[in-house]
Amino acid sequence: MSQAPAELLRALFATAVEAAQPDHIIPPHMPVPPKGRLVVIGAGKASAAMARALEDHWPHHATCPLNGLVVTRYGYAVPCRHIEIIEAAHPVPDAAGIAAAARIRALVSDLSADDLVLCLISGGGSALLAAPLEGLTLDDKQAVNRALLASGASISEMNCVRRHLSALKGGRLAAACHPARVLTLAISDVPGDDPLDIASGPTVADPTTCADALAILRRYRIEVPAAVREVLESGRGESVKPGDPRLAGTETRLIAAPQRSLEAAAEVARAAGYTPLLLGDALEGEARDVGKVMAGIARSVVQHGQPLAAPCVLLSGGETTVTVRGKGRGGRNVEFLLALGVALDGLARVHAVAGDTDGVDGAEEIAGALIGPDSLARARARGIDPRAALDANDGHGFFEALGDQLITGPTLTNVNDFRAILIEG
Incomplete structure (x- = not known):
């Protein structure tokens, strides 16, 4: 002593911190190269470091080249050779996050069953992968995020609301990748390590509902813009549910946890x-x-x-x-x-x-x-x-x-x- x-x-x-460094935890989870394309996407504070670790340890560059895009927090980018890194705001989303989310959605829009999407997800991805549902604006998302952060709501409750206002969270990103296979490597930053709550589960089926999100807003007396309330009350914000066939080819591996x-x-x-x-x-x-x-x-x-x-x-x-x-x-x-x-x-x-x-x-x-x-x-x-x-x-x-x-x-x-x-x- x-x-x-x-x-x-x-x-x-x-x-x-060192125990959760991507350079240590990515190599054991390298996927088998697919018959078709390998597309790398991701979001979170660790996503850029995860992308670099993937590049540094990927043994198939000659036969299965890496390409793709991940979004991370301002100041968290690291240089990568093949995977593009974009920075955006956290914990309140900004226009850069919306632009990055749109580009990620476009990258996975024309895949086949022979392709593999490798999704690198870590904490912070919920704000960074900002894709408002139709009818919602960046201002709406920012207002909701600020109110949730100040309310005392748990991270699980906050992410339930966020999932039902997003075009990519709550399994919607995985659904957009269909019919390609999706392998998500996730670093958990949430109590209980539920993949649904890591970055609001963009590749995970969501059993919660718009009614659950509305109950959370009532519980914490959170006032939201009228457009947000309409999305939830109408049910337009329902996420991808368990059993959806578009998620049949998805797998999530938890590679680091508290x-x-x-x-x-x-x-x-x-x-x-x-x-x-x-x-x-x-x-x-x-x-x-x-x-x-x-x-x-x-x-x-x-x-x-x-x-x-x-x-x-x-x-x-x-x-x-x-x-x-x-x-x-x-x-x-x-x-x-x-x-x-x-x-x-x-x-x-x-x-x-x-x-x-x-x-x-x-x-x-x-x-x-x-x-x-x-x-x-x-x-x-x-x-x-x-x-x-x-x-x-x-x-x-x-x-x-x-x-x-x-x-x-x-x-x-x-x-x-x-x-x-x-x-x-």
Whole structure:
């Protein structure tokens, strides 16, 4: 245990990210070359890195050349030789995403049963693959996305609404590829790893309905443009359902998920002399509430040696939500971490890191932050009230003032949030 707590926490986060790097996880899933054409498409924060890994490891360039197009977040492009990379906006879609989606749709419009579509999907693809249904506009999609992001809805609920407003999500992209076969390689960033929720399932049948989407809007009191409501109330937004023959030739492989990243971090913690405890890879709920619960577990470890004795590391993943109440610079990971710190109130021996494995927490180009027993005292010495910062949803402002932000830049992958609470012995 020679490493300082903050140094080890940073190493745990880096290990979690490295375990999901496309260069490691793409090669075992190379498809057999088809009789006809191979078309590569994709969307998500990791899609460009997935495309490059495919190019670097594809052994059939001479007999089965690669070509196609993927769309990724601004700043996440990597150079590829054969597959075109387009950047677009996330988490709120823009015109570049709409143009990219149209081009992807055109690429798969004239395929045969001998062709294979290799679809590279990762988190963020829902906003990046923006294709409004007929009658809807980019402004409509942006309004709905912004409202959903601020509502406190879970990622599954948000994606249910998105699927029923899209011309490509909810299995519609796979249907457009018919009669070609479709192999989707997916990196999961969602609790439970349901392919339907990864990028809103563009190649996966969708059992949910327009009525389900309307119920979500009512539950969170979300006002939407009239055109959006018409699409849902009329049923025009119904997605491709299980059993649809156009999806008979589709296969989805989950090639990376939060659990594997947690397990990789656990190995590093164990080697450093800390007993790891994995609390789950699919934790959801309000970020500040999850922070309070985790603080209670950490306090029990310190005071009672339960559920395990220190030195230990509590590891968890998933995707919390934030109901925006204030006007600060927030994100779900820094909100979790600030709530954890407020609940612990300087409890000795407890340190933590929380960050999004894609390198972006909320709308900030910051992965997350770190906190320690002295963080609240240092904030108060600077005239910062931690509880007021939490009330204002100002986690990024709080940790920036302390110099405790976790800044990675684009990680080129995305297996959702990573949280580690380290308790010294």
